[in-house]
Amino acid sequence: MATGTINVTSESAQLVTALAIESLGPLSNFTVMPGLVKTYRSDAYSVKGKSVTVPIRGVVAVQDVTPGTAVDPEAESGSSAVEVVLNKHKTVDFVIENRLLAESSVDYMAGYLRDGLAKLMDSPDADLLTLAQTLSTNSTGTAGASINQTTVAQIQKLFIDNKVPPFQLWNGDLAIIVGSKDYKAMLLDEDMVTAFNLGETQLPGPRRTGEIGRQFGMRFYVDQNVTSTGSAPVCYYNLALHPDALALVTARIAPPMNIPFQYVTLQMNPTLPVGGNNQLEALVTYSDDVSRRGIRVTIDILYGVKILRDALAIKVLS
Secondary structure, eight states, X not given: OOEEEEEOOSOOOHHHHHHHHHHHHHHHHTOTGGGTSEEEEEEEEEOTTOEEEEEOOOXXXXXXXXXXXXXXXXXXXXXXXXXXXXXXXXXXXEEESOHHHHHHOHHHHHHHHHHHHXXXXXXXXXXXXXXXXXXXXXXXXXXXXXXXXXXXXXXXXXXXXXTOOHHHHHTTOOEEEEOHHHHHHHHTOHHHHHHHHTTOTTSOOHHHHOOOEEETTEEEEEOXXXXXXXXXXXXXXXXXXXXXXXXXXXXXXXXXXXXXXXEEEEESOTTSOSSGGGEEEEEEEEEEETTTTEEEEEEEEEEEEEESOGGGEEEXXX
């Protein structure tokens, strides 16, 4: 879903460069939700608890034109910016004691990175889905039931009623994120599988590949962090959203003194222009650990999440 580029910001040892490169794969593989929301990267150094101002589009209006009467431009309604608090600072910090093996085998070091980054990038993913529980405008589905084509049709109706532009709807900018319970139910639902298979005659269907795919102009994803509450029945909070509904913001962490480092920049959507409003950033450092006679590696991300437009997301209960 995501692609990566590396910005070199200091003279670094060969190993830390390799570490930064190797980190891009896991960063991409474990970012379901971050790839589906508005992302923004601030170049300013910041710390946990500070805020970042994120620009957002206001709402423009249509006016009637009367011959001979001047048309006065209207100011856009709604906020043109939102403050996002950077209230999450996550780190992966580990030591490789076999220095010789670490420096001679990038694959060996990459195994540690993949394990750590899987957990690191799981955090913003889970925080976005937890935030989605507080959405208040739109909700559909029934606790204890499974998502089916009737649910999908109701989701589309709600998006249309909220005037999501049709070209965005049918081009697949909208996404539905489900948990493992509904993923299983979809794979066992002949009607859902048939709909997913339409137009995929050259490819195996979802029952064979384990993928969900695309249906009725919306992309379906499975995420292990879909939350649930209650019992008998348990209520799962799946989510349907437009990218402008939620925001994930990262800011630059000041690097430590006299330690090689890299800033890893993750381009979340390769179809959009490169820039701060389409990127996340992590800090990778590398240093000697004298007490253990090994190599110490840290990977840090500073971020915050926020609801931007409540009406552009739907809680899908099941």
